[in-house]
Amino acid sequence: MPKRMVDGEALWTSSKLKKVVPVEWRAHYANWLPLAEANGVFEADVDIIRARIYPVINPKVTSENVRAIFNEFVRVGLLTWFQSDDKLFGYFIGIDKSGRLPSEKHMKRYANLPPDCPQVALRTNPGPIPEMSGESPVGFGLDWSGSERVGEGLGAPSPSLKTLSAKE
Numbered sequence: 001m002p003k004r005m006v007d008g009e010a011l012w013t014s015s016k017l018k019k020v021v022p023v024e025w026r027a028h029y030a031n032w033l034p035l036a037e038a039n040g041v042f043e044a045d046v047d048i049i050r051a052r053i054y055p056v057i058n059p060k061v062t063s064e065n066v067r068a069i070f071n072e073f074v075r076v077g078l079l080t081w082f083q084s085d086d087k088l089f090g091y092f093i094g095i096d097k098s099g100r101l102p103s104e105k106h107m108k109r110y111a112n113l114p115p116d117c118p119q120v121a122l123r124t125n126p127g128p129i130p131e132m133s134g135e136s137p138v139g140f141g142l143d144w145s146g147s148e149r150v151g152e153g154l155g156a157p158s159p160s161l162k163t164l165s166a167k168e
Helices: 008-012 023-035 046-057 063-076 119-123 161-167
Strands: 041-043 079-084 087-092
Touching: 023 046, 023 063, 023 087, 046 063, 063 079, 079 119
Parallel strands: none
Antiparallel strands: 041 087, 079 087
């Protein structure tokens, strides 16, 4: 459901968005809102998020950058995440306010929605989303976090989004 009306006044005056650091990441929030399905939930796979949002906007954004942005949005209370059927899902906190999601009458028009966000996920900050690893049911069971990676440039830290923006 990529079509989404954005509440500009709420976006421009958000005290939570004001807490996002670095400042450059604040502008990403408006681009993430269309990820939400009719129930405000989206699949929280950093590779999928990157592939949907950034190929045109900024192709230099990496999955590591997306993970960092996601975790910052969670830290300040803009997003929460939960796990269901071995998948991670994100939920935009406050998207259920009047006029931001389809009415209950129209919800039956939408098939194959992701699971609704459990209330417990709204009451607690779940912390950063888990990394892909052999221990996690998420992803392909590969651990790319270690120094055993092979290939030119893979061991170097990813540039920050601020650095990427400055080069363009």
